[in-house]
Amino acid sequence: MNAASNFIWYELMTSDPSGAADFYGAVVGWKIPDSGEATAGGVDYRMIVRDDGGNAGGVLALTADMEAGGARPIWLGYLHVDDVDAAIVAITADGGAVQMGAMDIPVGRIAMVTDPQGAPFYIMDPVPPPGSEGMESDVVSVDQPQRVRWNELATSDPDAAIAFYKKHFGWGQEGEMPMGELGAYRFIQRGDVGLGAVMPLMEGYPVPAWNFYIGVDDIDRAREAVAANGGTISNEPMEIPGGEYAMNAIDPQGAPIGFVGPRK
Incomplete structure (x- = not known):
């Protein structure tokens, strides 16, 4: 483990x-x-x-x-x-x-x-359920739908935040993607598994917060479902490294959330 x-x-x-x-x-x-x-x-x-x-x-x-x-x-x-x-x-x-x-x-x-x-x-x-001692939680997955696939921190001080999570939670930080004048989208890892990224605060993020991307089976179907069920699209589906697509939304009650999946 x-x-x-x-x-x-x-x-x-x-x-x-x-x-x-x-x-x-x-x-x-x-x-x-x-x-x-x-x-x-x-x-x-x-x-x-x-x-x-x-x-x-x-x-x-x-x-x-x-x-x-x-x-x-x-x-x-x-x-x-x-x-x-x-x-x-x-x-x-x-x-x-x-x-x-x-x-x-x-x-x-x-x-x-x-x-x-x-x-x-x-x-x-x-406290693990009986019989599952030593097992890891399966709420996170790098590739499965219906699980959180990506954890993204928007913060006012990316350098300090990365240092904090490295120190207290043992994460690594390798690699980044430039975001122009906004700075860098910096990838974080747990061992050799990509956990998510740390980014500077942008418009729409009034305070530092974690945002989570839930796996869906089809990004376009999910987008239609968001709009048809009272949600608001805050960022349209955008292709990400690996060929899948990610988007951001606000659920009907006001909670920000992301979705990620293939385009079918």
């Missing part, structure tokens, strides 16, 4: 889980239940189920109190750590911040933090 940290879960925080279920069902093919399981504090939480029966992540319903506190629809990733409390100390010592303190849930110990530039993410020390 690669010792570097991986994304092990993804979570959509949304004001309308049922509306999000309809949208992502049409665009990606996911199945999201009509009702959720009440978690700590009675929060509505629903699993995202792939066609193969595995989970792609979860959907958390924003409560009125969360929205009053400034929470808005967003996708967040969970990064694996061996010790959540120690990771909090190390992250805050290097300029990060705690958004939600460490807490135990049935599947592990989690906390929500930000990197020094302000991009939020979860850290988690998971």
Whole structure:
């Protein structure tokens, strides 16, 4: 197993889980239940189920109190750590911040933090299901539909962000693609596997944030489904290295998301 940290879960925080279920069902093919399981504090939480029966992540319903506190629809990733409390100390010592303190849930110990530039993410020390100890999460894939295939950080200080994630999560950074006056699109790796990229903040990214690209079977079908189901296309499908296409969208509740796949 690669010792570097991986994304092990993804979570959509949304004001309308049922509306999000309809949208992502049409665009990606996911199945999201009509009702959720009440978690700590009675929060509505629903699993995202792939066609193969595995989970792609979860959907958390924003409560009125969360929205009053400034929470808005967003996708967040969970990064694996061996010790959540120690990771909090190390992250805050290097300029990060705690958004939600460490807490135990049935599947592990989690906390929500930000990197020094302000991009939020979860850290988690998971409790594996019986019989799957030592196995890696399969929510990430470099080539499979219905999984996150690419993790993209837009940030106000790419150099500092890359140094931060290298230090705390063991990632590498090799290769880049020029973006003209905007700077460079710099690729990040977990071992020898491409994890995603780090880029400067652009128009449409008011604050540093992670954006995730979900694999789809056909980018043009997905584009039509986004438009037909209340989403907004923010960047039209564009060819990427390898011959596939990527696009960016805003889901009907306002969460930014990307999609990637072939053109058929």
